[in-house]
Amino acid sequence: MRKYMSFLSDLEQKITEGHYGPGQKLPSVRSAAKLYGFSISTVIRAYAELEKKHAIYSVPQSGYYVVGKPEESDLTENSPIDFASALPDLNVFPYLDFQHCLNKAIDTYKSQLFTYGDEKGLEKLRYTLSSYLAGDQVFADPQQIVLTSGIQQALGILAKMPFPNGKSVILLEQPSYDIYMRFLEEEGIPVCGIARTADGIDLHELEEKFKCGGIKFFYTMSRYHNPLGTSYSAQERKTIARLAGKYDVYIVEDDYMADLSENQKFDPIYAYNRTSHVVYLKSFSKIIFPGLRLGAAVLPDSLLKTFHACKRYADTSLLSQAALEVYIKNGMYQRHKHKISSQYKERIRVLNEAVERYNEKGMIGVSNVNSGMYVQFKLPQTVNLERLIKRLAARNIRVVSGKRFYLTSYLKREKFLRISVSRAQPAQIDDGVRAIFEEVRLEVSSPHLS
Template sequence: MNKYMSILSDMEQQITEGRYRSGQKLPSVRNAAKSYGCSVSTIIRAYAELEKRHMIYSISQSGYYVVEKPGDGEDRMESQIIDFASASPDVNLFPYLDFQHCLNKAIDTYKYHLFTYGDPKGLESLRHTLVSHLAGDQVFTTAERIVVTSGVQQALEILAKMPFPNGNSLILVEQPSYDIYLRFLEAEGIPVRGIARSTAGIDLRELEKKFKYDGIKFFYTMSRYHNPLGTSYSMEERKAIAGLASKYNVYVVEDDYMADLGEERGFDPIYAYNGTSHVVYLKSFSKIIFPGLRLGATVLPGSLLEAFHARKNYADTSLLSQAALEVYIKNGMYERHKHKINRQYTARIRTLNEAVQKYNDAGEIEISDVRSGIYVQFKLPRTVNLERLTNRLAARKISVVPGKKFYLSGYMEREKFLRLSISRAQPERIEEGIMAIVEEVRRADGLFILECLLKK
């Protein structure tokens, strides 16, 4: 068992056995790193995984806490919370029986092979299955260029540390962007720079300038259902980014982690428009099935295969999970479940949009134009105190994520917003939650005006 898995297992065991009680604060990232004798990035990754498993939760500028389990508290607070924070799949939509069948089938099919170390690149039969699976998203490749990783995060970490053929070292990231990856890059001291992205898209002229002059190793982007904006790039933007990558010999790492969530038709990723093999395509299976599966697919250009394999030189992904996923895809269960969860999430997004239209009549909140996926950005007036607002909402048992965490530490051009996720929000309580958010934003804006008047 590698260091990370050993630490994760120990943390999980301590929580399960009650050493850390419900609601108790966990050690800080730095203290935990010192205690386990590991890097800060390893602890960040472990805490992120525990958060995905809904065992702990984070509070901005405070730390990590153990989730209260049903029956642990007299009031059973967790069941009362309107959860707009969690991005984990809805446990009520998990295909237990189908996946149990796939696990049993995998054991019967592969038997003793499941007890070997396996290929570091991943189960060969799964990689061949993924060739046709990815083709449905216009990602045409071969099994030799696919690597099965322990989630997308592992691939991102390897790509950040390995050399690229262009000889550059600077990573360009959208701002805002995936918070866990930003913290990893900063903790590891990897050169990183931001470029603004809003719900309206990205400034392609600014992007070209950075590609041309800044020595960019690769540009990390989420082309659709962006976290935290919820929006997707237009076809023109995707084509332009693919063209710039070829023109300036800059690689693009396209994190298409929510490719299966949504009802967009005819969406071709950046990968499909690049003819010079300058795009690394990443896909996760955790958002459509469950985070604990920890499986992702990385499609690599030929020029990066050797360096990537050199850093992933041992099998660290469960062969049983891989075999079960292969059965799940080949039997058509994956496609059926994808349509089921899409219908559920699209209905929740629709309910949220209708509630915003109903209660945000004065337009205090700017909402991203999202019709599918799970994320929506609520852009707030500059006068609103974000910390005070989130505390007020927490007091009303409404959980949201403030936008500050999605920026690099030194990035100055920040928008003030909340990120809302509908994946764990009870459909019947979405309207109630939106109404409360609008009320609290109005209250916060009014307090600012009052404070200004009192100072005069």
């Protein structure tokens, strides 16, 4: 199965990135088997899968050819270079696979899908997720897993519900997830910030805040942080887990991009905590599609009853849950996440190579990221951020300012751009990075440029 998935993902990536262009003939079955060191049956199976997905077509007595896609011909010199979007690439959404899973789910569950269901979520999906999450060292009983209408719902409930420690302040990394920060501020929920940079977090300061800050929970993204793109080291994760138990502070670990990780040795904070002080949040939007609106919260027993009372009712589509259960169970999810992970890793590689070419004298501080989808471009203080973004927009390059990722009251801010590669096509990345450095260089040399 691993050989088949590896071969299929490699072919899909090569087609997506243009190594095999529209109308181009793929290697023959025998040639591909010899080239990759796989059996002929593995190659035939992969080609059949790609043909079913309308990515390739076969010509009798000739071979297999790549199908031309309309979007491939739309990429021109004037096409926008999108470093701003946080949404998955539309061209790799698993439409056909998920359509199959929806049909299979209806056949399997029938009338069960048209009831109100369990407020915890579809039981079979919770059991499937219990097994799946164990692969990330998140060992949870299905009864600890609650399906939510996206991670936003879980975050909202956790922010408002009382915690057993009797504390009220939510501690946030700065910078952090902008939509959640705006929600907390608008709801008037007590918050405070702690600096996190591309180099990590000050663990001594974190301990002091845990000890004296009345912290209810610490919201963190342990890997592929948004907007920095970086991940905590194993020592940082272990220390955060230990401090949580020592000072009775809960950790809300938003591992929303765990499936993009190729590091099999990355254990989340949840895996190191022995005092049941970690809530683990799992999202599917960055791998499948945001419209699925499904997330999972793994809760310690001390929070389950209150969380259920606040959630009150089953509000998550049973059909979506059933389709996701089929999608994971039959291996499609595993294959698709490998495809997405490989694609983003290649885009990050292209971006890093462009940075090496154009970042003269280290003018821009670039976070050390080799996978995931975000990279931080830390700018010189003399750069006018708003003007830079407008000048880039005039060159058809979309970027996001780092300002939005801070609490309104937080003053110790870094000046940066968040660069996302999820919608930036590989052929555009070098041009986009070069343009950013050109404009920053112009800002530095002429800070009063109108």
